[in-house]
Each structure stands twice: as structure tokens, then as C-alpha cells.
Amino acid sequence: MANTKELNVEEKLRALYSLQLIDSKIDEIRNVRGELPLEVEDLEDEVTGLSKRLEKLNGDLDTIDHQIKEKKNNIEEFKSSIKKYAEQQKNVRNNREFNSLAKEIEFQELEIQLSEKHIKEMKAQLEGKKAVVAETKEKLAAKENHLKHKKAELSDIMAETEKEENFLLEKSAEYRAKIEERLLAAYDRIRGNVRNGLAVVSIERGASAGSFFTIPPQTQMEIAGRKKIITDEHSGRILVDSVLAEEEKEKMEQLFATL
Numbered sequence: 600m601a602n603t604k605e606l607n608v609e610e611k612l613r614a615l616y617s618l619q620l621i622d623s624k625i626d627e628i629r630n631v632r633g634e635l636p637l638e639v640e641d642l643e644d645e646v647t648g649l650s651k652r653l654e655k656l657n658g659d660l661d662t663i664d665h666q667i668k669e670k671k672n673n674i675e676e677f678k679s680s681i682k683k684y685a686e687q688q689k690n691v692r693n694n695r696e697f698n699s700l701a702k703e704i705e706f707q708e709l710e711i712q713l714s715e716k717h718i719k720e721m722k723a724q725l726e727g728k729k730a731v732v733a734e735t736k737e738k739l740a741a742k743e744n745h746l747k748h749k750k751a752e753l754s755d756i757m758a759e760t761e762k763e764e765n766f767l768l769e770k771s772a773e774y775r776a777k778i779e780e781r782l783l784a785a786y787d788r789i790r791g792n793v794r795n796g797l798a799v800v801s802i803e804r805g806a807s808a809g810s811f812f813t814i815p816p817q818t819q820m821e822i823a824g825r826k827k828i829i830t831d832e833h834s835g836r837i838l839v840d841s842v843l844a845e846e847e848k849e850k851m852e853q854l855f856a857t858l
Contacts, residue, residue, distance in 0.1 A: 609825040611778065612799075612839050613847055615786060618774040619799040620851040625767045626796050628760045635753045642746040649739040656732045663725045670714045670721070677707040677714070763858045770854065782828070789835055799837045801844030807831045814838070 606614065684700045684707070691697045775783060789798035800808040802819060812833045814822075822829050823840040830837055 608827055612825055612843060614774055614777045615799045615837060616839050616844060616847045617851060621767055621771045625764060628764050632756050632760060639749050639753055642742060642749055646742050646746055649735060649742060653735050653739060656728060656735060660728050663721050667718055667721050670718045674711050674714050677711045681707045766858060799839060801839050801841050807836060807838055810834060
């Protein structure tokens, strides 16, 4: 940290603006990558949800199929009972016994009709469920394919950007080492408080970059003089003149071109 005390104001401003350019480049890399993991996570959740839905639908199909088989078995039992009661009617001794068996036969026939009605309803339900299963399978296959491509894309970006990000982090550390702790703390505080992470901005058309508030001519002259650190009274950002900004941008663009 010994060499930080040797920097004059202009050198501090240059170091700060260069640090800002490097940190903004790191932000850019992380933002591009930052959206993809969320997309992958959302797709994974959708795939899991559709898989569970498909599992439940297939379970419903099995249940309905089992219920239809049960109803068919019941119908066979009812038919067997009708046959048995019809045989018994042949050996009755009086009308009361005959009528009693006739009622049993009638009851079994009603049960058969009711079971057949239920089977018809369940078969319609089964067809409806099968259509939903087919649709869900199609959706699941599409989402799984989309997820596969997004994971590959994320993997490629991670492979491409990791080396670049590590290089920029090293450069960021180098520039941070040049800046005195108090100024660095102010830079970090401002970066944390603003949405786009810009703590150091240049003067553009008489206002700080990205701001509509005009900076008084006297203040602009002081900024161009590079004799003291000046902050924007509206945003709190550290201000540099456009000439210094352009010079540092050119220098950083050469650095970034090596990546």
C-alpha cells in the first residue's frame, strides 16, 4: 500500500475510472451468465412438476382400469347369481318363493345395468385421461429438450467466461491495490447503492453520465482540472472529465481485446 500515497488526484481518478471499467466488465459477464442459471432452474422445476403430474396421471389410469375390471367381475357374479336364482325358481313350492327369487333376479339385473353405466363412464374418463397423458408427455419432452440445450449453453458460457472473469478479477485487484482505503471504501459503497453499479462516471453534455441534472460550469472546470475528487450532488457518484474517461476507455479496450 506504500505506493498509494504517491498518487496525485489525477492518478487516483484514472485508477478509479479504470477500476470502474473493469468491474463493469465483470458485472456484464455475470449478468449474462446470471440469467441462465435461473432459466435452467425454472426449467428443472417445470420438468419435475410435469414428471410428477405424469406419474399421478398414470396412477389414475391404473386405478380406473382396475375399477373397470372390478365392475366387469361384479357383472359376471351378478349373472352367475341370476342363473342360480333362475334354477331355484324351477324347484319352488309356492308363489311366494317364486316371487322372492324373481325380485332377487330383478335386483341383480339392476346391478348389472348400474355396473355397465359405471363402466361406460369410466371408459370415457379413461380416454380423457389418456389424452391428457399424451399432451403432458409431449410438453415434458419439449421441456426436457429445452433444458438440455440451456444446460449446454450454460456450460459453454461458464467455460468461455471463467478464464475471462478470473483475468479481470486479477486486474481489478491490481487497481484496487493502487487506491487508498478511504477512497476505495467510498467507491464500494456507491457501487452498492446504485442499480447499475456505476460509482465513477464521466461528464457528458454538461451532466453526469446517465443523469439529467446539469452540472454548473464552475464545477465542470474543477472536474476538468483534476485537482480534487468531486462527487455528483444528486447521485453521489464520483465524477471525471470526458477526456480522461476516453483515454482510460481506450487503454481498457486494449486490455479487454487481449481476452
